[in-house]
Amino acid sequence: MKLVELSGVTRSFASGRRARVLAVDNVSFSINRGESVGLVGESGSGKSTLSRLICGLTPAEDGEIRLNGKPITAPSRAVQMVFQSADEALNPAFTIARNIAVGLGLSNAGALPEVRSVAAKVGLPPELLPRLPHQLSGGQQARAGIARALIAQPELLLLDEPTAALDVSVQALVLRLIDRLRTETGCATLLVSHDLDVVRLMCTRVLVMYRGRIVEAGPVNQIIEAPRHPYTRLLVSATPGRNQGDRMTLPSTAPHADTEACHFRDRCPMATDICAQSRPKLDDMAPGHAVACHHSSSAAPQISGSGAC
Amino acid sequence: MTPDWTTNLVEARDLTISFGATAVVDTVSLDLPKGRITALVGESGSGKSLIAHSIAGILTPAATLQAARFGFSGVDLSDASGSGWRDLRGRQIAIIFQNPRAALSPVRRIGQQIGDVIARHRGLKGAELSRAVVEALASVGIVDPEARQHAYTGELSGGMCQRVMIALALACNPRLLIADEPTTGLDNTTQAAILDLVVEQIRARHMACLLITHDLALAREYADEIRVMHAGQIVEEAESSRLFSAPRHPYTRALLGASASQAGSIEALEPIPGSLPDLRGDLPACRFADRCARAEPRCRIAKPLTTGPSGARVACWNPVS
Numbered sequence: 001m002k003l004v005e006l007s008g009v010t011r012s013f014a015s016g017r018r019a020r021v022l023a024v025d026n027v028s029f030s031i032n033r034g035e036s037v038g039l040v041g042e043s044g045s046g047k048s049t050l051s052r053l054i055c056g057l058t059p060a061e062d063g064e065i066r067l068n069g070k071p072i073t074a075p076s077r078a079v080q081m082v083f084q085s086a087d088e089a090l091n092p093a094f095t096i097a098r099n100i101a102v103g104l105g106l107s108n109a110g111a112l113p114e115v116r117s118v119a120a121k122v123g124l125p126p127e128l129l130p131r132l133p134h135q136l137s138g139g140q141q142a143r144a145g146i147a148r149a150l151i152a153q154p155e156l157l158l159l160d161e162p163t164a165a166l167d168v169s170v171q172a173l174v175l176r177l178i179d180r181l182r183t184e185t186g187c188a189t190l191l192v193s194h195d196l197d198v199v200r201l202m203c204t205r206v207l208v209m210y211r212g213r214i215v216e217a218g219p220v221n222q223i224i225e226a227p228r229h230p231y232t233r234l235l236v237s238a239t240p241g242r243n244q245g246d247r248m249t250l251p252s253t254a255p256h257a258d259t260e261a262c263h264f265r266d267r268c269p270m271a272t273d274i275c276a277q278s279r280p281k282l283d284d285m286a287p288g289h290a291v292a293c294h295h296s297s298s299a300a301p302q303i304s305g306s307g308a309c
Numbered sequence: 310m311t312p313d314w315t316t317n318l319v320e321a322r323d324l325t326i327s328f329g330a331t332a333v334v335d336t337v338s339l340d341l342p343k344g345r346i347t348a349l350v351g352e353s354g355s356g357k358s359l360i361a362h363s364i365a366g367i368l369t370p371a372a373t374l375q376a377a378r379f380g381f382s383g384v385d386l387s388d389a390s391g392s393g394w395r396d397l398r399g400r401q402i403a404i405i406f407q408n409p410r411a412a413l414s415p416v417r418r419i420g421q422q423i424g425d426v427i428a429r430h431r432g433l434k435g436a437e438l439s440r441a442v443v444e445a446l447a448s449v450g451i452v453d454p455e456a457r458q459h460a461y462t463g464e465l466s467g468g469m470c471q472r473v474m475i476a477l478a479l480a481c482n483p484r485l486l487i488a489d490e491p492t493t494g495l496d497n498t499t500q501a502a503i504l505d506l507v508v509e510q511i512r513a514r515h516m517a518c519l520l521i522t523h524d525l526a527l528a529r530e531y532a533d534e535i536r537v538m539h540a541g542q543i544v545e546e547a548e549s550s551r552l553f554s555a556p557r558h559p560y561t562r563a564l565l566g567a568s569a570s571q572a573g574s575i576e577a578l579e580p581i582p583g584s585l586p587d588l589r590g591d592l593p594a595c596r597f598a599d600r601c602a603r604a605e606p607r608c609r610i611a612k613p614l615t616t617g618p619s620g621a622r623v624a625c626w627n628p629v630s
Contacts, residue, residue, distance in 0.1 A: 168525070168568055179575045240570065
């Protein structure tokens with residue numbers, strides 16, 4: 001049963017006086033009820049814009065986003081976001097209780113019973129509720145951010161690098177918490193991260209984004225163990241501990257604005273003329289595993305050489 | 310024991326760094342051998358950066374430093390006013406920080422900033438200086454260094470800024486490179502490129518390197534030696550491969566168990582019980598005792614000795630065998 005469905009979603013932003021950056025370029029995919037999906041890619045690939053689009057915080061220029069079959073045009077209570085830096089996402093002048101109540105659209109703490117129950121769910125002791133965000137540790141702030149999202153009883157939780165700023169032990173706590181809450185509430189999750197190990201633990205399916213496009217999508221283990229798109233291979237080989245001596249260090253170049261080409265072609269060792277002439281479609285290679293590459297059926301290339309970043 | 314300056318560039322014995330009565334680094338012994346990368350790993354607040362700062366001579370004046378021995382190739386590092394020491398800094402010891410954009414000036418061109426350092430330490434001028442600047446930028450893989458030297462940091466990506474920082478650090482052929490979380494906040498692909506570059510330079514120049522990181526997978530891939538720190542104490546010293554195959558200190562095991570990179574499934578991911586102790590309070594002799602399932606009464610009374618063969622030393626009364 002599909003919860004969220006994106007078809008041909010596009011969004012660009014002005015960059016300088018005349019240029020526009022295509023942050024999300026004709027993206028289509030869906031998330032099922034209760035599913036845990038990962039979204040990976042390097043900075044600037046459009047991950048955050050895509051999650052803001054799904055959340056209704058940024059309107060799409062083209063295409064459609066449907067939630068339970070109905071188009072999303074404005075922020076909906078059913079889709080909640082947990083932001084990257086919890087300390088910046090909480091209002092510094094509000095108590096923790098009031099910050100959590102904001103998730104219900106209230107600006108007072110009249111919702112105290114709900115606040116208390118959701119705080120208990122995320123393991124936030126009640127004595128912290130009257131405190132201000134700066135009086136909490138990083139892990140406690142992360143819990144408060146999750147509570148604020150959870151109080152609205154969302155059907156989809158968007159998690160934007162929820163543990164990037166946390167220490168290893170606190171990261172483990174928060175990841176376990178998110179996993180438990182997902183099982184308990186049946187809420188679907190879209191986890192945006194550049195940490196493939198976190199995605200491997202938390203998600204069943206993963207979408208790989210590059211310069212505004214989804215270049216590969218499939219079951220998380222297949223993608224990490226046997227990536228098919230050259231960019232996914234680069235990403236996997238750059239993960240510490242996954243370098244099999246075949247690390248690809250490819251130069252990164254200026255983004256392309258042309259829609260009728262593969263965006264990865266300048267960094268790609270497999271690129272040929274066709275890559276500059278037509279945009280590769282996201283085609284199924286195997287059931288549930290899709291790749292957008294003109295050469296996806298070719299063997300893995302051996303790549304070496306250093307480049308800029 | 311007399312210092313071994315043929316193998317080691319830096320030797321610290323019983324190094325203690327305190328703020329008032331609080332020892333935030335507690336009797337730490339650490340060697341930095343030439344041509345090798347030594348990683349210092351641990352949670353934030355464990356004292357990793359303070360050790361780096363004390364070696365680089367940029368320790369805050371609020372801290373006091375004591376050591377039985379603290380030397381850099383025969384020069385005493387514990388006397389910050391010593392003239393021998395001043396000569397080391399910048400020329401022989403270089404440091405790269407977590408946030409390169411904050412460490413570089415936003416209002417001077419990157420070529421000028423590198424030029425300042427080279428002029429100061431190598432005494433070059435004019436055309437010779439310009440050539441050295443371009444060479445320094447080229448050596449860290451910056452494409453088109455002649456043009457790029459005129460850029461400001463705001464025009465460069467985070468990865469590029471870190472390359473500039475490394476060029477700056479290596480410009481005077483230092484013998485020690487301290488890298489304090491050099492790739493935190495960078496993309497994995499950029500991180501790999503930066504660290505491959507650092508390793509290549511360390512090997513080529515036979516430098517010593519202290520890599521500070523909280524990322525165990527990163528330490529495993531890039532370091533030869535790993536020192537695990539908890540609350541100001543080094544609890545385990547091991548060769549990189551050995552630490553992961555047979556961790557002996559309960560804290561090392563806990564740290565590995567909490568790392569996403571080491572876990573097979575979300576259920577296998579085990580947070581470390583408790584948190585770092587408040588160093589201002591009454592501390593057990595082994596500072597991990599309150600978080601440790603293997604703790605015995607003596608762990609609270611007597612600080613465990615560091616024992617074991619070289620490459621597999623552990624400070625624990627009840628290590629995992």
